[in-house]
Amino acid sequence: MQIATPYLMFLGDVPDRLAAKTAYGIADWRPEWCVGQMRLPGCAADLGIPDLTLEEARVEGCRTLVIGVVNAGGVLPEHWIAEVVAALEAGFDVASGLHVRLGAVPAIAEAAEKHGRQLHDVRHTTETFPTGKGTKRRGxxxxxxxxxxxxxxxxxxxxxxxxxxxxxxxxxxxxxxxxxxxxxxxxxxxxxxxxxxxxxxxxxxxxxxxxxxxxxxxxxxxxxxxxxxxxxxxxxxxxxxxxxxxxxxxxxxxxxxxxxxxxxxxxxxxxxxxxxxxxxxxxxxxxxxxxxxxxxxxxxxxxxxxxxxxxxxxxxxxxxxxxxxxxxxxxxxxxxx
Amino acid sequence: MQIATPYLMFLGDVPDRLAAKTAYGIADWRPEWCVGQMRLPGCAADLGIPDLTLEEARVEGCRTLVIGVVNAGGVLPEHWIAEVVAALEAGFDVASGLHVRLGAVPAIAEAAEKHGRQLHDVRHTTETFPTGKGTKRRGxxxxxxxxxxxxxxxxxxxxxxxxxxxxxxxxxxxxxxxxxxxxxxxxxxxxxxxxxxxxxxxxxxxxxxxxxxxxxxxxxxxxxxxxxxxxxxxxxxxxxxxxxxxxxxxxxxxxxxxxxxxxxxxxxxxxxxxxxxxxxxxxxxxxxxxxxxxxxxxxxxxxxxxxxxxxxxxxxxxxxxxxxxxxxxxxxxxxxx
The missing domain is CATH 3.40.50.300 (P-loop containing nucleotide triphosphate hydrolases)
Known part of the structure; x- marks a missing residue:
């Protein structure tokens, strides 16, 4: 999995800082990649970086909308879907740490397909691995x-x-x-x-x-x-x-x-x-x-x-x-x- | 996963006994469930039980067609698909030990849906488990x-x-x-x-x-x-x-x-x-x-x-x-x- 940087951090309307733990971790360790944040009304988290619209984020060079938040049950709330679709239409890839796969939401799968954008579900992997060999590697x-x-x-x-x-x-x-x-x-x-x-x-x-x-x-x-x-x-x-x-x-x-x-x-x-x-x-x-x-x-x-x-x-x-x-x-x- | 018994054992046209290892294991340990076998021309495996048609197996009470064989790459060969669809149409559930999911084959998914039959992919699980608790259980x-x-x-x-x-x-x-x-x-x-x-x-x-x-x-x-x-x-x-x-x-x-x-x-x-x-x-x-x-x-x-x-x-x-x-x-x- 290779996610295009820099990121526009999507915080939705999470009720507290803990729900955005992943986003804070990213902002702490890769501040240079976290160009801006996007928050919905009622959002109680704040990464302390500029609030950007999709258009502004494009101008700043952002390439991926990162959903670094959790929601009760790991699901994608209905009212976030339109935001994700809008990001895909605006030319962003989308990466998510939710349990639900982005591609399992038909509107998101269709928009990604239509606009040729990548969806990354960080909790899942489509890579197939060989079993471990245990043979010593260099380095x-x-x-x-x-x-x-x-x-x-x-x-x-x-x-x-x-x-x-x-x-x-x-x-x-x-x-x-x-x-x-x-x-x-x-x-x-x-x-x-x-x-x-x-x-x-x-x-x-x-x-x-x-x-x-x-x-x-x-x-x-x-x-x-x-x-x-x-x-x-x-x-x-x-x-x-x-x-x-x-x-x-x-x-x-x-x-x-x-x-x-x-x-x-x-x-x-x-x-x-x-x-x-x-x-x-x-x-x-x-x-x-x-x-x-x-x-x-x-x-x-x-x-x-x-x-x-x-x-x-x-x-x-x-x-x-x-x-x-x-x-x-x-x-x-x-x-x- | 709960598979309806008894079984009709599908051996396809596997080239040797080893490719039907799973089927032999089932026949060794649950002979009472292995009512008959179904083999295609050229099959080199033989469980030593009666060769039955789908109709005969129904009369004998079989409820599930068991694909207890492997094929190069774990895939379902094209010419097996018609046999699986026919079994679903005849009222059997189908259980498979292949890597590929039965439901990933459109003709099989459609036939199962249409006839209200169960597909079991034994190598996969749709069950969600809690994480282990480590608390001592009785028994x-x-x-x-x-x-x-x-x-x-x-x-x-x-x-x-x-x-x-x-x-x-x-x-x-x-x-x-x-x-x-x-x-x-x-x-x-x-x-x-x-x-x-x-x-x-x-x-x-x-x-x-x-x-x-x-x-x-x-x-x-x-x-x-x-x-x-x-x-x-x-x-x-x-x-x-x-x-x-x-x-x-x-x-x-x-x-x-x-x-x-x-x-x-x-x-x-x-x-x-x-x-x-x-x-x-x-x-x-x-x-x-x-x-x-x-x-x-x-x-x-x-x-x-x-x-x-x-x-x-x-x-x-x-x-x-x-x-x-x-x-x-x-x-x-x-x-x-």
């Missing part, structure tokens, strides 16, 4: 893993991409979730791939590369999460990670959506190494990324110091304190070949 | 796991179902693969489920049950297979197995389709217990099932004795030597509550 790979879902795995690889590029390193973010696909303009939402092809899809996302190139692969779920561990394991095997960073949220008591308690960071390190060795015998942890949003700065620094000492790894909150320590360790452990 | 569950793919996981649970029922135990085969779905008349092909819902689909296949009821869940892949370990792990977590039987083929040197060598039975036992404890802390191995087809009888018995002594578990070839020893152990370890 270097870092994967983020977690003690739970939604602990900052995407933000950590994005921050690493930025930090590594600032040092002149050759590093690419590899998206495996829908927000990530919008942010990179390509990738596959791994959780939407048919089960037999999880590791094959990851091998496809991160193919053979130059010896000094880093693919920074967005992790999903947790090996300890009873709902999603299968996805996490297929992702680990397909990634053949040389290095991994463990992501953690220190104030949670149970894992998201289930009654299970969180594993420790040490358990995640041990199991990731144990299982990851199947496709990369040299896999090793290179850092810890903690989402300290719920802590004040002193408490955050204290948690990070404690974890760093306990595991002998750099520990940081990538959003709050940057990723310098993570990049330092990576460069030290993997010198240029 | 007992046995899962077959493997050192590799295609080592007898399905045959072992089917043989166990037969053997346990002969002793008056309450046991049901739970299908997770396409042949299994035909054999049980229900179930889900787990490898075709979207990745996020693997464990959820297994929870759905094997819901809460009576305390003394055994669900015998067909395993898939191997935790050590780099292509499919994610599926195997989601299946293990969803199954919440109380007991598991390790399936093995003793003459293989590398895992199917990849360059990796096979794990030992001991490695599979250890990793299954370690990872399975997430959703069932009491998971334990209760036997070893070996596919000894490639060995003569003396060699087979010698392998089984050696494995049984090494692991302290009953070891048998379910097809060659029956499952008595496996059932004995199960009854001893899990007395009636």
């Amino acid at each position: 270097r790979r870092l994967l983020t893993v977690g003690t739970d879902c939604s602990v900052g795995k995407k933000y950590t690889v994005l921050a690493l991409e930025r930090g590594m590029r600032e040092r002149g390193l050759d590093a690419d973010f590899c998206a495996t979730g829908q927000t990530g696909v919008f942010i990179s303009g390509r990738g596959v939402a791994i959780d939407a791939v048919v089960a037999d092809f999880i590791s094959g899809a990851v091998e496809w996302i991160s193919p053979d590369a130059a010896p000094n190139h880093w693919d920074l692969i967005e992790g999903q779920g947790s090996l300890y999460h009873p709902s999603f561990a299968g996805v996490s394991l297929g992702l680990l095997h397909g990634a053949q990670a040389d290095a991994f960073v463990v992501c953690h949220e220190p104030t949670r008591s149970t894992m998201r959506g289930v009654e299970h308690s969180l594993p420790t960071i040490g358990q995640v390190i041990d199991l990731t190494v144990q299982l990851g060795q199947l496709t990369n015998p040299n896999i090793r942890p290179t850092g810890i990324a903690v989402n300290t949003q719920a802590l004040d700065e002193d408490a955050a620094r204290s948690v990070l110091e404690k974890l760093s000492a306990e595991y002998g790894l750099p520990a940081t909150d990538p959003v709050r304190f940057g990723v310098d320590s993570l990049v330092d360790r990576l460069v030290a452990e993997f010198p240029a070949p | 007992r569950r046995l899962l077959t796991v493997g050192t590799d793919c295609s080592v007898g996981k399905k045959y072992t649970v089917l043989a166990l179902e037969r053997g346990m029922r002969e002793r008056g135990l309450d046991a049901d085969f739970c299908a997770t693969g396409q042949t299994g779905v035909f054999i049980s008349g229900r179930g889900v092909a787990i490898d075709a489920v979207v990745a996020d819902f693997i464990s959820g689909a297994v929870e759905w296949i094997s819901p809460d049950a009576a305390p003394n009821h055994w669900d015998l869940i067909e395993g898939q892949g191997s935790l050590y297979h780099p292509s499919f370990a994610g599926v195997s792990l989601g299946l293990l977590h969803g199954a919440q197995a109380d007991a598991f039987v390790v399936c093995h083929e003793p003459t293989r040197s590398t895992m199917r389709g990849v360059e990796h060598s096979l794990p030992t039975i001991g490695q599979v036992i250890d990793l299954t217990v370690q990872l399975g404890q997430l959703t069932n802390p009491n998971i334990r191995p209760t036997g070893i099932a070996v596919n000894t087809q490639a060995l003569d009888e003396d060699a087979a018995r010698s392998v089984l004795e050696k494995l049984s002594a090494e692991y302290g578990l009953p070891a048998t070839d379910p097809v060659r030597f029956g499952v008595d020893s496996l059932v004995d152990r199960l009854v001893a370890e899990f007395p009636a509550p």
Whole structure:
């Protein structure tokens, strides 16, 4: 999936900021692609970028209308359909993160066909993948893993991409979730791939590369999460990670959506190494990324110091304190070949 | 998915027995449902059951035409389409194990609609599943796991179902693969489920049950297979197995389709217990099932004795030597509550 940039961000009339989480993620990490936003009366979200009409957005060079919002049930509300059709008529492609396929709405399918525009359903993939082979590929790979879902795995690889590029390193973010696909303009939402092809899809996302190139692969779920561990394991095997960073949220008591308690960071390190060795015998942890949003700065620094000492790894909150320590360790452990 | 029985087995004009593997599996395990077969000129497969016309099959009570064969590329050959349409017109449902959806062939979709018949694509599922919860369910569950793919996981649970029922135990085969779905008349092909819902689909296949009821869940892949370990792990977590039987083929040197060598039975036992404890802390191995087809009888018995002594578990070839020893152990370890 390759989405044409830049984007006109469609926010509809979502009732709160959370419903536009994907759009905020895109605007945070690819501000240069988010030229304007389009909002309907009653919209409670605001990306802080210019409100543009379709005509104005065309003049500004926008190529894709991005529906980076969710609606109850993942459906496309009736009154959004006319807006999507108008965008197709005005020459935009349309990309959506909703569960419903854009092409399943007859008026949208017809307008796309008639005007020769692309429809991208980021939660779905039409690509067919081979099954994973497990054969070592060239180039270097870092994967983020977690003690739970939604602990900052995407933000950590994005921050690493930025930090590594600032040092002149050759590093690419590899998206495996829908927000990530919008942010990179390509990738596959791994959780939407048919089960037999999880590791094959990851091998496809991160193919053979130059010896000094880093693919920074967005992790999903947790090996300890009873709902999603299968996805996490297929992702680990397909990634053949040389290095991994463990992501953690220190104030949670149970894992998201289930009654299970969180594993420790040490358990995640041990199991990731144990299982990851199947496709990369040299896999090793290179850092810890903690989402300290719920802590004040002193408490955050204290948690990070404690974890760093306990595991002998750099520990940081990538959003709050940057990723310098993570990049330092990576460069030290993997010198240029 | 619930397929109406009995079946008229459609073999088309497949060039060899292997292309009709699914049909043979159904005929082996559900001979009472396989009332007749329908073959086109040049067919090289023969289930050894009467060749029936559609009219004769109707008189015999058949309700579903089963396409239990594969064709190059998984497609439906042009000259089979007329046969499928004729079956729908004659009042049969049609169930297929091909990759292509029956409904994607316009003539078939129209005939099904017109005559009000069901089309079942066993490799696909239209059911939406919740994500797995990992909450312990009532009843007992046995899962077959493997050192590799295609080592007898399905045959072992089917043989166990037969053997346990002969002793008056309450046991049901739970299908997770396409042949299994035909054999049980229900179930889900787990490898075709979207990745996020693997464990959820297994929870759905094997819901809460009576305390003394055994669900015998067909395993898939191997935790050590780099292509499919994610599926195997989601299946293990969803199954919440109380007991598991390790399936093995003793003459293989590398895992199917990849360059990796096979794990030992001991490695599979250890990793299954370690990872399975997430959703069932009491998971334990209760036997070893070996596919000894490639060995003569003396060699087979010698392998089984050696494995049984090494692991302290009953070891048998379910097809060659029956499952008595496996059932004995199960009854001893899990007395009636």
